Amino acid sequence: MSELVLVTGGAGFIGSHLADALLARGRRVRVLDALSPQVHGPEPRLPAYLSREVEVHVGDVRDPAAVRKALAGVDAVVHLAAEVGVGQSMYALERYVGTNDVGTAVLLEALLERPVRRLVVASSMSVYGEGRCRRADGRLVSGVRRSRAQLERGRWELEDEDGAPLTPVPTPETHPCELASVYALTKYDQERLCLMVGAAYSIPTVALRFFNAYGPRQALSNPYTGVLAIFAARYLNDRAPVVFEDGQQRRDFVSVHDIARACCLALERDGVEGEVFNVGSGQPRTVLEVAAAMARVLGKEGLAPEVTGEYRFGDIRHCFADVTRARQRLGYAPEVDFEAGLEELAEWLRGQRAADHVALARQELSNRGLTLLGSSEAA
């Protein structure tokens, strides 16, 4: 019989694509998913995009009985179940720590009773905080943070201690972790818990630090989802996207298909146990560039982004991946070029409706003092 892989959070965006990729590789797939209303809507229903060949267990990763049941007969596990919003994590602490940290602990305790051949855990580029950058004299720096005073002045760029600008460069896995949000902290916990317990109990474990995943099936009505999906939902409702800071912050947008392939490689490759890998495209793009690209593919160029000059607590300025280690050790190569990935996303979006809750989410953050308006001094 072919191998059975359990994907926690497998009814979600990344998980469902991973399920397809695993099925295409001849694996059997079981999913454990709580069908969270923020992602799946108020009526817990299996998403139509989830392959019929997947065996579904509806349950919470914090529930030991549900996890034990889901692990029966399983050969390998990919742990994706998590709360994912950076902004939201800054007030919904119990929810984030509960699902992400406690959920992982429950899974690991169950795995001690029933070890598997391989555990892959989804970590995040957010564990780095600010990505790597370089001073004018060429020296690399880490551990940079923007001070509140700097943000209040609207000086969005990273600076050295003398106020000189720093240039962002690709971030490798050796870059020190510097946790800037509750979400990042819990992702770090998930990663470390799995690697630590995996090593102690000989459960071969691999951690993947995903960069900003995008593609079809993103939860469009979730205002705390990734920026591309939020922008898409705005455009679909004929509204301009809302852009934090000055829109020049850079991220690494990676197609969900590349992410799914990296997960398969992490399940299959020998000799990578205990390692951590960046999974990105390696290409930096500004938030304003992706807003413009999204507008172009959706034919919404008339809707100019609203640049708010607000800082969202928990956000970092720039981070994009150095994927050398994943190339060399996992055999991973990003294959989906951004323009092609956006076209695919646009194609899927044409058949979608999206409830736009962005204004509400922004209000929620602002009511809690989790946004800060920078003055335009730096502009």
Ligand code: UD1
């Ligand atoms: C995202 C993911 C996180 C994942 C990480 C990996 C979400 C919610 N977050 O975090 O789970 O681990 O990538 O790289 O999916 N922005 C706007 N307007 C908006 C929303 C966001 O300007 O309406 C800006 C933000 O201020 C930020 C940038 O876009 O500067 C990216 O934000 P976001 O998509 O939330 O991603 P990350 O914080 O990078």
